[in-house]
Amino acid sequence: MSDEHTPHEPDERPRRPGERPPAADARSAAGDERAGQEERSAAAERPGRDEPAAGDGAGADGADGSPRGAGGGAAGGGDGDGGSARDGGNGGDTTRNGRRRLADGLWPPRLSRAQLIVALLLFVLGLGLAIQVRTTSDNGALRGARQEDLVRILTELDNRSQRLEDEKRGLDSQRSQLESSSNQAAEALKQTQQKEAELGVLAGTVQAQGPGITLTITDPHGSVQADSLLDTLQELRAAGAEAIQIDNVRVVADTYFTQGADGVLIDGHKLSQPYVFKVIGNPQDLEPALNIPGGVVQTLEKEQATADVVRSQKIVVDALRPSKQPDYARSSQ
Amino acid sequence: MIAVLGLVVGIVVGLVVHPVVPSGVEPYLPIAVVAALDAVFGGLRAMLDGIFDDKVFVVSFLSNVVVAALIVFLGDKLGVGSQLSTGVVVVLGIRIFSNAAAIRRHVFRA
Structure with missing residues (x-):
């Protein structure tokens, strides 16, 4: 790798916000963004003043921060455009640094503004994640269904509830007639006869x-x-x-x-x-x-x-x- | 460490409290979560690169979420909501993968 020995080494501890990263560090980050191998190795040889140009090549995210050089020199990496996936490894030194940074970041816990803000954002992310997982697992069958299917299901349910409502109304009125009729026996007889006629049509015993x-x-x-x-x-x-x-x-x-x-x-x-x-x-x-x-x-x-x-x-x-x-x-x- | 704690607490609170999402926001939540995940992976990678900056992280996190939600909203209005969501998820997925690859190189040297 051409940038295996870009001067990351002096910067072994995690950088605090606002602390100025060495120019080479920021530059290699900017180079990681988009530039190809040759371009980056060329950039690595250039001194720090070329940084804005490299940053320009880094796309919108990088351009946001790199030209500023100072606190924002990290900008491109902050958004993490995945350019360096193409690099095929940054070499052993960087790896060791990365591990150490990870370990340092995790322990001991430091109470800084950056940590708190990131914690807040991650809290929001975790919240959203949990809510989403929860709602997705709640009603699994309908969630995956397409819109047309949902409409059809809804219509069927509507029709069904309509039918059941009608049936309920009919039964209610039958009951109230039976209860309120002065001659309950006659009313029951009438309803039975009506029922018999309905069933007779079905059974074929009546015209x-x-x-x-x-x-x-x-x-x-x-x-x-x-x-x-x-x-x-x-x-x-x-x-x-x-x-x-x-x-x-x-x-x-x-x-x-x-x-x-x-x-x-x-x-x-x-x-x-x-x-x-x-x-x-x-x-x-x-x-x-x-x-x-x-x-x-x-x-x-x-x-x-x-x-x-x-x-x-x-x-x-x-x-x-x-x-x-x-x-x-x-x-x- | 505090950041990781924040994530854990957020998940636990979401699972335990079971908050109700307003129905207007509901379609955008999944895509916003994916966008936020992308920002988080980018931030993690930047931290391993030693170039992490909290301001950039905050801005990229929020803008990722807002832009992703905006795209889906626009897609819904144009009648291509599901296709645009797929597109956004694909793009964010690619970015997450490449960031994860960079992180992997840092951590495992491979």
């Missing part, structure tokens, strides 16, 4: 009507299989269908499709062409769900069948199912 769509699948070649119809049904359910009837069969939870020798059977009944789905639900949800690219309608068309969706404000689902009494399951309420 249902409301807005929805009619899906007509015409399959002249007989190429539509049971699984296609099942896909269609699932798509409708996913889109929020509340009551479905296929031809004359009410679709309920345990409805099944089978592939017979001469066509598709639903719950054991042979389906006749065309297959007509009467679906009650929000038409604005149901129709796009069937028509999305790669969705049911396109798939059916690929199988040489045509699917026709018609929205309607009044769909009547009138096919019924007998209510079944479970043999083993009993209500636990």
Whole structure:
């Protein structure tokens, strides 16, 4: 290294603030900043008066201090631009000095203005570090999430709380009606009947009507299989269908499709062409769900069948199912 | 020694007291901490070089923190906050590494 013997040696103890460092020391620091090897060795041979020029080369931080020479001669190093990483070592003498300086700085503790100020700043740093580590480890899952994900999660939570709020309100009003009604038995009966009607729609024991769509699948070649119809049904359910009837069969939870020798059977009944789905639900949800690219309608068309969706404000689902009494399951309420 | 004590006390206080950061400052805290770390490493290196100066350290510490926070703030306003934060962290990380290399040479002669 060209600067192995730059005169650091006389300066073995740590420098107090304000104490003037030897010119060569400051110069080598300034040289460490940016200058290349040759430039620095040249600078090392120059006497102290060249220092401002070397400082100029040291970039903004160094320029701040080096030209001042005196107390600020250390400026470049104070900010510690990492130029000397390229130096490949400063040689053994500097190393020994560095160690000694470190040891001197650590022990014995000296109460000086510099120490106090640095301590204060380091206190702030430690505080910030601890706070940051703490907040980061507090809610780890959400912190790493991207903004879009956070927005989606927030929206979902909002919707969920909205639904729960609605449910709570409904239950509250039910309770207050039950409590305040003069004829509590009649009120309970009314609510039970309402519940029965709701569940009846689900179980297929009562007729249902409301807005929805009619899906007509015409399959002249007989190429539509049971699984296609099942896909269609699932798509409708996913889109929020509340009551479905296929031809004359009410679709309920345990409805099944089978592939017979001469066509598709639903719950054991042979389906006749065309297959007509009467679906009650929000038409604005149901129709796009069937028509999305790669969705049911396109798939059916690929199988040489045509699917026709018609929205309607009044769909009547009138096919019924007998209510079944479970043999083993009993209500636990 | 007192400086090291300051750091330790700061960490302990931060962990124990659990102070609440105002939400306006929260996004800038991590980047400011990294900038401060950079200044501290620079200061440590300067001390090993024998050219440490407390005034320079204070100024560089504060200006590092302020500039880093400012860059992130500006990035947030321009809609490139995360990218700019990454840039700042990369630059500061490079500086920390090179300062650490200089310190290592001083301490371990390698």
